[in-house]
Amino acid sequence: MKKLAITLLIPLCGYAATAQTKRKPATKKATVAPVKMTGITDSASYAFGFSMASGLKANGVKALNYDLLMKGLKDVFQGHAPLLTEQSSQKVIGNLFKGITMEKYAAEIAKEKNFLEGNLKVPGVRSTASGLQYIVVSPGNGASPKPTDNVTVNYKGTLLNGKQFDSSYDRKEPLSIGVDRVIPGWTEGLQLMTPGSKYKFFIPYNLAYGERPMGQDIPPYSMLIFEVELLKVNSK
Incomplete structure (x- = not known):
């Protein structure tokens, strides 16, 4: 009985192999008529589109709604009322590129978030309501500066990976600046x-x-670590 089963299986396997190797009838590919450019307007139109798309793609845009893109072009040249105000247009474009940048730096954003959450458990680390964290390395005396004051400080700034991007110590020159003229x-x-x-x-x-980004040293979405020494407060 076992021998019979094996005998029956052999021709079936051969049929399966033959069926798998049979080629499907070739289908004709749809032919696309070549685009003809008969004048300077045609050539420039294509060049504008190609140049614009190349720039957008280089900045992370992967696809667009091409029908609405064409409508936007036509509405301008044909004098039609826009579907969006100028302010709304700038906002949605900004949000698009913001989303692209966030996606690009998602891993770094997550790493910085995890660091800050863990940093709160380190002895001596304090946090404000805004999320600013700090350590008092050494205390001082006197009145704290107000937003309207000018201060003189020494400082060193690094990224989370330890890369230094600025230092008044290295320049051997303290910085004098308004309290309200710096990052929040x-x-x-x-x-x-x-x-x-x-x-x-x-x-x-x-x-x-x-x-x-800030120059070539500080990428977008960067958490910054500063050592700051307040030398004096100069009232304006």
Whole structure:
């Protein structure tokens, strides 16, 4: 009985192999008529489209609604009323690129978030309602600066990975600046300090430069770590 089963299986296997190797009848591919450019307007139109798309793709845009893209072009050239106001247009474009940038830096954003959550468990680390974290390295004396004051400080700034991007110590030149003329994390942090004190600040990206890069050293969505020494307060 076992031998019979094996005998029956052999031709079936052969049929299956034959069936799998049979080729499907070839289907004719739809032919696409070549685009003809008969004048300077045609050539320039294509060049505008190609150049615009190349720039958008290079900045992370993967696809667009091409029907609405064409409608936008036609509405301008044909004098039709726009579907969006100029303000709304700028907002949706900004939100699109913001989303693209967030996706690109999602891993770094998550890493910084995890660091800040864990950093709260470190002895000596304090946090404000805004999310600014700090350590009092050494206390000072006197009155804290107000937003309207000018201060003189020494500082060193690094990224989470330890890369230094700025240091007044290296320049051997303290910085004098208005308390309200710096990133939000600094404006808030300086008002916690007193002359002669030294603090270490852990500044979330939303209190730093946000989704914007700052030069070549600070990428978008960067948490910043600063060691700041308040030398003196100069009232305006």
